[in-house]
Amino acid sequence: MNAVLSSLIILAISGLLALSFNRFAKLSNFIGALGVVIASILGLGSIFVVYKTNNSSLNIPWLVPYGTFSIEIDFLSTLFLFPIFIVSALAAVYGFDYLKHYFGKKNIGRAWLFFNLLVASMVLVVISRNAILFLLAWEAMSISSFFLVLFEGEKKNVGRVGLLYLIATHIGTLFLIAMFVLLSKNNGSFDFSLWQITASGFLPSIIFICALIGFGTKAGFMPLHIWLPEAHPAAPSHVSAVMSGVMIKTGIYGLIRIITFLGIPCAWWGYLLIAIGIISGVLGILFALAQHDLKRLLAYSSIENIGIITIGIGMGVLGMSINNPVLTVIGFTGGLLHLINHSLLKGLLFLGAGAVLQGAGTREIDALGGLFRKMPLTGFCFLIGAASICGLPPFNGFISEFIIYFASFKSLFGSAAIALISMIIIASLALIGALAVACFSKAFGIIFLGQPRSVYCQQAHEPGIFMRISMVILASASVLIGLCFPFVVGFIGKIISEITGKPISTIEMPLLNLVNPLIYIVVGVLLLYIVILLLILLRRIILRKVEIKPVLTWDCGYMYPNSRMQYTASSFIQPVVDFFKGILNTKKHVVKITEYFPDSSYFKTETADLFSETVFRPMFKFLRQMTEKLTWLQHGKLQFYILYILFTLIALFIWKL
Amino acid sequence: MYTKILQLVLILILSPFLFGVINKTKAFFAGRKGSPLLQLYYDLFKLLGKGVVYSTTTTWIFIAGPIVGLSALTVAALLIPFAGYSAVISFDGDVIFFIYLLGLARFFTVLAALDTGSSFEGMGASREVQFAVFAEPALFLSLATLARVTGQVSLSGIFSKAVITSWAEYGPLIYLIFGAIFIVFLTENSRIPVDDPNTHLELTMIHEVMVLDHGGFDLAYIFYGAAIKFWLLGTLLMGIFLGTSSYGWGQDCIIFILGMILLAVVVGVVESVFARFRLLKIPHFLIIALALAVVALILTMRP
Known part of the structure; x- marks a missing residue:
């Protein structure tokens, strides 16, 4: 347990140090990568300890309302910690070389800060045992990866992609908040250790559906995946490796973790x-x-x-x-x-x-x-x-x-x-x-x-x-x-x-x-x-003893085949x-050949995402049209905005009275 | 154990013979004398002694293609039962290992073809991976249906003498599966009506065009691998067809070998009386195999 905590601290410190030495790109690059590697070695060590001595947990009271800093490493956590540490460490080693390409052009320290935060938050997601702590880690994970996607923000389209990712991941989080509220309301606590739903009826199924949408958005279940093929390619390659390799797996982790609280599952789940x-497999x-x-x-x-x-x-x-x-x-x-x-x-x-x-x-x-x-x-x-x-x-x-x-x-x-x-x-x-x-x-x-x-x-x-x-x-x-x-x-x-x-x-x-x-x-x-x-x-x-003869590739007797053939x-x-x-x-974009001696011609194909074209684009267009009708509320006069807040507060008071 | 090894040796020795039988049958239909029955053996020996020629475009992948292909098929031969007797290696789920070994051979053949940078070989590779998209699910569904019917999940279990005793017992189900596997068999072995092993026009070929640039030693590996693949998938058909009572190991083996020769004759007849399908029609042909397997599957759902 101490090993994991110290690896979290090392990740945070090395990230901050990398940021503060931003002016010296080489040093910052070194500190950032080294931090992840050391933290990962410590973390991997902690996995073997858990494997030998079973679970270990830690509970610290916390000032955040409803939150306790409650963490635990059990076998399910170690299964996810293992790839998180290995892939992140190797991605960091790789990134040490990869980012050299960007010295002087990009903010190296910031890239490492967010990378190290991403690793730390993924670790925290799989070991936290309190709903508030979990959501905080989950958000930190989404935000840090969002900034990493924006690493080459000056390129065409990357800004739009980042926004898409941010919106998609927050729609997911919305369902997670709903799910956690349902779970903790039913159990009277935000701590995972006290959760056990025995109630039958619709409640477990509703919680399951919320988890499916919330975690499924992160994992990339079709049709909730539309952000994934946009955001992963936009990030630098070592970040893509971490995002595609391990970050999306935290969605699967969440789903399995929630299922353990729901008693015996229904067959239809x-x-x-x-x-x-x-569907995801075949269409993917x-x-x-x-x-x-x-x-x-x-x-x-x-x-x-x-x-x-x-x-x-x-x-x-x-x-x-x-x-x-x-x-x-x-x-x-x-x-x-x-x-x-x-x-x-x-x-x-x-x-x-x-x-x-x-x-x-x-x-x-x-x-x-x-x-x-x-x-x-x-x-x-x-x-x-x-x-x-x-x-x-x-x-x-x-x-x-x-x-x-x-x-x-x-x-x-x-x-x-x-x-x-x-x-x-x-x-x-x-x-x-x-x-x-x-x-x-x-x-x-x-x-x-x-x-x-x-x-x-x-x-x-x-x-x-x-x-x-x-x-x-x-x-x-x-x-x-x-x-x-x-x-x-x-x-x-x-x-x-x-x-x-x-x-x-x-x-x-x-x-x-x-x-x-x-x-x-x-x-x-x-x-x-x-x-x-x-x-x-x-x-x-x-x-x-045979002599090996080098020749040209056979091309039907035609001499000198070239690469365009x-x-x-x-x-x-x-x-x-x-x-x-x-x-x-x-x-297909094609210029048809009609003449006997044709001019230059070209052929190009592109495949847009099925769901983003047929479901999400029309849906968001509709949403936009609907919300445009409410623009009269948003007129830019500050006094009225304060009035709205006042009315809301009064309404809440009356509701609670 | 000795008999199992003997079975494996028989597979490795006898499989090129079947190609001679096919060619004799085709020659008979064409009214020719035809090449000798042992022609493929002569070819293999001749090719092994020849030199090699490599395109300057190629890398070691081009050499690895035939080697990995033949190795995968040889290991697959360890899993295939012989005359209804258990194979050298047999375990629950070896069906999956078997089909994926064929997949490994395909993957490396395709890569070796792409390694030449020739448009013809790219064309062949492209068709090969396309047809596998339909053939592989059909083969998996057929074998899974057989598994459900026989209550076994290993190839040796499914095709053992004790299990499939008669066609009458299983009724139409077994005809359907036989049809499905036969279509996959013709496709995977690049026979007419899917592919023509004899054509010399690169544009229309599939398997032959993928190995167009291979020669000499490497070609010997490829030919031998093709012969083994023919035997392996042929065993799936003959295993269903001959699944009758046992006369003792020796006689069973002779009957089984005669069965395989009969299969080669049937393939020769099919090649003589059918024309090749248009390439665009081949997916439809393969979907028939898929449909047959699905219908057979539905029949197994009867209470």
Whole structure:
């Protein structure tokens, strides 16, 4: 506990110091990054202490009305603290190099202040046990990330994006305030430790819906996600890695935490979560596929993965409500492990995207190509991340998706309703998996392979040493975690025991079902590595004496193929995009060729967000029209405003009398 | 255990033979004499001894494509049962591992194709990932339906002799699944009516065009991988088709191998009497597979 508190203090102090040494960009940069790294090492230490000695908590009375400074680290918190500390520390190490680019142009101290505050507030969110403290941390998290999104505020559109993010996140907070008021009114306290709803009726469901909207906005559930693909790309890349990798996971944390207070969940909560998961997963990856901006693509892919996580959580909740231990335990295990995996993977991919952005100077996929020759290490790390996020063996992404599939396959034999929902989950995961392969083979293949598509690629270079270190650590984590899953399952059992409130002995039985297949998969993965090595060896031996001839790519006998003849990202995905045009609604801008000897022509596609175009834009337009009718109240005369306040106070007095 | 390893060896040795059977069948329909039954073996040996030519555009991904592809398919061969007898590795949920290994092979083949920077290979890669979008859910749904019917969640369990005893018992459900898997089988192995392995016009090919720039040693890996993939997915079909009573291991194996040869003949016949679909129609064809699997699934919901 002390370790976490001191890591919070270090984060705050180093942030402030970085700000105060703002004039000396180098020093400020160093202090900011070092603070996060030290705080993270301390924090990770505290996780291992909790793992050894169970929960630890701290309660300090506080002057804030209804608030107590009440914090606790339990197993559920540690599950979230782990990626927060790891990804933030590596993002900070990466940012140390990344921000050098901006020395003299940007306020480095301010960037570190908000980054460190963001990390501190995320930690506080997952350990606070008082509604007021939680909301304060939640707001600090939103505000600090808002300022980080505005880092390059002078660029076109970034201001608008920041505003969108601010509004979206506060609509979410509004629902959270309502939810906390309902919960604490029912229990007579704002402290989490005293909350336990046993009341039946509508109340738990209303609280659940508020939590779903409030936390779902942060997590990026479709259709509440519209801010996410705008805000994440706008932030500097190491911040995008933290936002997409860990910040949106605090939404999932909140949802799970609230569910633990609500007693036995209703079955429809589980069905609703699964439905949201499937919609977010399928639509998320479809829209990711259609993007031309690398960071936007990754942001949509985060929505997809949040969808997969939500499917797992939804199965767990459904299992709790119908008292099906296999579904509960394996569903939660899959969802929670995918959460950890996605944190590391999306961190890795965003860091890779940042290296591409800084090396080549653009994130337009169609302007890149052939970067693998210039940036072999970045390319290799990105390849591992891409294969893993598609859920391909032998990497970690496969294992967590496997567990969710496994839960569905195990539930095929029960009643027709559960079997049907399992089938739908299996089909959706298969569809998501195949689309993800299309999406990431496009992202990796077009950016890193082939020939350079524009002058941007000429000056491309590997990033600084610290940026490389962060990426290599995350990539090796992805390979290693793929091998050590059977051994962490016991730890997950403790977390699930906390969520469901069931004794650990009832959790272990269904988990044992899972351990055996996981060990076999590790064996299979090791065999895969061995076969790959053998085939490489065979190739070495046979080709030892053979001369390898370099030639041009075969182009039907036409000499000198050039880079503009290559397939582009748009042409690569065109068949899929055309097939799903009813959903994607991709706009094509094209100059038709009519002459026999045509002039210059061009072709461009863009895919706007479905919900932001069909739901939110009309809704906000309507709201604006309605509120415009009230402008007579807002006439700018101060005396009248004071009068309004007076009237309100009098009305409140009368109401209370 | 020895018999299991023997089964694996049989798969690895026999799978190129089926391509010879297909070509003989096609030659018969065309009134030609055709290439020898063992032609693919000759080709493999010849290719292994040849040199290699690499485009200046390519990186090591181009070399890794065939290696990872063949490795993934070899490991997948460890999971596939033989003649209804358990595979070398069998565990609950190996169905998922199996399909994702095929996915890994696809991912690296696609990347190796994009590595050449050729528009033809980009075209093939683009089609390959598109068709997988429909084929993969169809295969998953078919196998999940079989899992529900048989009460097993491992490939060896689903396709063991003891479980699927007769077509009559399961009725139309099994025909539907057979149809769905057959369509996926033709697609994944790039056979007519989806893809034509013999065409020499780059614009119309899918799998062949992705490996257009591979030659020599690497091409041998690719051909051998394709042969293994044909056997693996063919086993899913024959496992349903031949799921009758047991005559002892040796005879069962002979019957199963004859079954696989029959499948190769059927593919040869299909290739001889059908034309290729237009590319735009192929998603519709695959959606038929999806629809068949869904109907089969609905049939399993009967109380």
